[in-house]
Amino acid sequence: MSTVDDRTDPRVARTTTALRQAVVELAAQRPVSRITVAELAERAGITRATFYNRYATPLDPLIEALHADLETGHRLEERRRAEGRPGPELLRLATAEVADHVERFAAVYRHALAEPADRGVYDALVRHFADYALAFLARAGDAALPDVSRPVVAQFLAHGFAGAIRAWLADASVSKQDLVDAAVACAPAWWAGAAER
Numbered sequence: 701m702s703t704v705d706d707r708t709d710p711r712v713a714r715t716t717t718a719l720r721q722a723v724v725e726l727a728a729q730r731p732v733s734r735i736t737v738a739e740l741a742e743r744a745g746i747t748r749a750t751f752y753n754r755y756a757t758p759l760d761p762l763i764e765a766l767h768a769d770l771e772t773g774h775r776l777e778e779r780r781r782a783e784g785r786p787g788p789e790l791l792r793l794a795t796a797e798v799a800d801h802v803e804r805f806a807a808v809y810r811h812a813l814a815e816p817a818d819r820g821v822y823d824a825l826v827r828h829f830a831d832y833a834l835a836f837l838a839r840a841g842d843a844a845l846p847d848v849s850r851p852v853v854a855q856f857l858a859h860g861f862a863g864a865i866r867a868w869l870a871d872a873s874v875s876k877q878d879l880v881d882a883a884v885a886c887a888p889a890w891w892a893g894a895a896e897r
Contacts, residue, residue, distance in 0.1 A: 773797035787892035829858035840894035
C-alpha cells in the first residue's frame with residue numbers, strides 16, 4: 701500500500717495511478733481473482749518486480765483504488781459539514797455519494813459479488829464503512845448517541861449498508877434512488893443529528 705511519503709515522488713505517484721487505472725479496467729471485465737500480475741503489470745506499463753515491491757496480489761491495488769474514490773466522497777462530506785448543512789441533508793448527500801461511487805465501479809462490484817474468490821472486495825467495502833462509522837461516532841461524541849458498544853454499532857451499520865448495495869447490484873429493478881431512499885430510511889434516528897457535529 702502506498703504511503704503519504706510515496707505520493708511526494710512523482711514516479712511513485714505515476715505508478716500508483718497507472719496500476720489503479722489498469723486494475724479497475726481489468727476488474728470491470730472479469731473478477732479480480734482471475735487477473736494475473738503479469739497482465740496487470742503489462743497494462744500498467746511496469747515490471748512485475750515493481751508490482752511486488754508494493755503489493756501482494758491484484759486485489760491490493762483494486763481495494764486501494766476503490767478506497768481512494770470513497771475518500772473523495774468523504775472529503776466532500778466534510779466540506780458540506782463545515783458549510784453548516786443540516787444533518788438530514790448531510791446523511792442523504794453522503795449516502796448518494798456512496799451510491800455514485802458504486803455506480804462508477806458497478807462492473808467491478810458485480811464481478812466481485814458473483815465470484816466467491818473475490819470476497820475481499822466486499823469485505824473491504826464493509827471494513828471501509830465500519831471504519832467510517834467508528835470515526836463518525838468518535839467525532840459525534842456522547843451527545844444524543846445510545847450508550848452501547850460503538851464497534852458493534854459500526855459493524856451493524858457497515859454490514860447493513862454493504863448488504864443494501866449488494867441487493868441493489870443484484871436486482872436491475874432497484875434504482876440508485878431506491879438504494880439511497882432505503883439506506884436513509886434505515887439509518888438510526890440519532891445519525892442525522894450526530895452528522896452535524
